Amino acid sequence: MSRRSWWVMFSVLGASAVLLPAAALWLAAQALQPQPIAAPGAPLAISDLNAARRLISREVLSQAFQGEPLTLALTASQAQALTQDMGARVLHAPSSLHLSEQQADLAVSLPIRQTPLRALHPLGDWLNVRVRLSAPPSGAPVLQAVQVGELKVPPALALWAAQRIAEARGLRSMAELGLAAIETVQLSPTQVSATVRWRAELSAQASALLVPPEMIEALSRAHHQLAQQLRPAAAQTPATPLHWHRPLSELLPPLMAAAQQRSLALAFTASAPRLHDEAARDNRAALLVLGLYVNRVSLATLVPAARDWPALPVRPVTLQGREDWAQHYLTSAALATDLGGRLSDLIGMYKELLDASPQGRGSGFSFNDIAADKAGVRLGRIAVQQPQALQARMAEVQADTDLLPDVRDLPEFLTAAQLQQRYGGIDAPAYRAVMQDIDRRIAQTPALR
Template sequence: MLLSTAALWLAAQALQPQPMAAPAAPLAISDLNAARRLINRDVLREAFHGEPLTLSLTASQAQALAQDMGTRVLHAPSSLRLSDQRADIAVSLPIRQTPWHALHPLGDWLNVRVHLSAPPSGAPVLQAVQVGTLNVPPVLALWVARRIAEARGLRDLAELGLLAIDTVQMSPTGVSATVRWRAELSAQASALLVPPAMVEALSRAHHHLAQLLTQPAAAQTHAAPPRWDPSLSVLLPPLMAAAQQRSLARAFTASAPSLQDEAARDNRAVLLVLGLYVNRVSLATLVPAARDWAPLPARSLTLQGREDWAQHYLTSAAMATDLGGRLSDLIGMYKELLDAAPQGRGSGFSFNDIAADKAGVRLGRIAVHNPLELQARLTAVQADTDLLPDVRDLPEFLTAAQLHQRYGGIDAPAYRAVMQDIDRRIAQTPALR
């Protein structure tokens, strides 16, 4: 009885009738311009070799981005206020949309305020946390955050990202963060992201891909054989057929949960190897031992004749196997908005790129959550349209002004209608049903 009374009292103190943060205004594409360097392949390659990478945002840009991410990731209004080497973040969670919805008579909103400070070097430090009118010890708040990240499979990645932060500068006018990918972080990343069993799966996928890419050239009898640029529907079926054969062999010895886990690992390996290959990133970036593996011939991997669609599709699929679909969707959407920014060098906003991102996310999620079924589906693939619906009719290369003029900007009714059409097409795609 005493515990129940105490729990109700805590809930009453935590819940409030009004949100602390106001609903977010629509994100302006100009708010993302400063982040353009983060998707530049050359800049990222230099960063992985130890060059510092700095991102600077004005206060209004940081506020707009924080509000937009709060809405899309947490489905909750949020706010950010910057001061000298301090940041105050507020998030208002609608209690009816949480597992504690039965407590809504005590208050409709769970308001959380977080206070951060920036030390001379390293990541920001948590100074204080307030939930409703309750002051929560930072140690307890960090413990809860780690448990949540661990439950979502993101704890190791989050801690590694924090270690990469070199300095953070905050003021009322803006925020600037510099990250440096030091050599010791590569070793930690390899240990965290690629356990020994995954290294074996990556090695199998890598050597099988090398064989597939080399065979057509070896069969040519011309002195100068024509270049062979494979489509994804040519490479995925044999790679997944090999994974399926291993799954069938394990079926006689492994338990059902173990069989699912091992099949998911093989699927991850195939998608990661292809995702790195199509983006021309060496697997040795993650697995140092891969430097001694068979080299992969340089080819342009395509999807429906487009290398950029293959890049969107496979990058999103590989990310979705570990990061989850919502985050992968979010990254793809932001990337397209950056391409539409007038100050940038992007090709413009393309709905068919978004379709490739979304289809890849769906593939990646099935690869993990229904791995044996996906192996069977991909082994039977005969054409690129089995992997990605025909989206050539969708508008592409739109500038920011054109996107707003024709569709009212992101999340407007016309924009959402196109997204719903894309989702319908993907749901009817043979490999993704």
């Protein structure tokens, strides 16, 4: 290479070293702003959740999974309230939604100090994001425009970035399946409605996505272990099992013990990352098998091969004498292993609020149900984040209170009016105090420390 060529190359490298950081700083300065564009919303009213009841109705969901269309309609105020609540709880950021004819404008203001870009806070305290969606004649909403601060981002680039983020978190395939199920979306200044249909081909894709071959093997091990635990003792008469129930503290530890034995056997040959992944998979399988069982849902709905596995006798499983607490606990735990704890927290809270609604059919808002949900979420998190530690800890479980703290003293069956009168509604100081007490109790529970 000639002297001139070397000189040109070093000049280009030197200019790049100066211009690229300068360009990055300019982009950051354009993206960051001193004030948020979205203001914190008012606390979510229970009435704003009434329309969402259909989303958690077992009868409606059963029909939806058989191919029946499911339509959800929200008023503009309900959609705005849910947007603000989800933004506050999931992103810890204020958000807003504005509806117009076949268009929706969403704004989110992210506090820069709570993001990986916190070092740039001298350039601005807020990362304001504006998104415009339009509703086509059929299918999911279409991304029309994106703006970050003063920067206009091409929709194709924003969509590409969103796909990369979803892929990094293992959510892209599930998100694409959900979008494919949307048949129509209708937007107007006063209402938003969406119709979804879960077609047979989507069920097949979801099953293949949710239950890969290695997970089927783990589910089979957990299923066979549970069948063995549920086998009636020889001394029982045929009539006895009709009233026989099993405490969760008698069923979960043996399943975890079997998973631990497999982990110990793998420890001699598997690398540390593989051992962690295998232990987490076995834990997830145990919680999923038990979660489906307590809710009386056949595993064959997810894994067709399970039809040939041993039949499980129908027996109530209880947690501190309550079958509903076992259902709350295990459902939340199974959800938390795949969907993340914060989403499971939201599902549990919204379910309790709907139960308290005057228009609902639930038994009322129960803080002890919330405690069972939150304890289950913690169990699910530990199951995948510290899988071997949880397997060892389960060997010490002797009673149901080792899995869930005693929460019988917490108020339950509250109507919406009672919840508002006694606690000021969700997120009021009195409500938060009870939630903090629940978190403290859970943190002191032997299996969940």
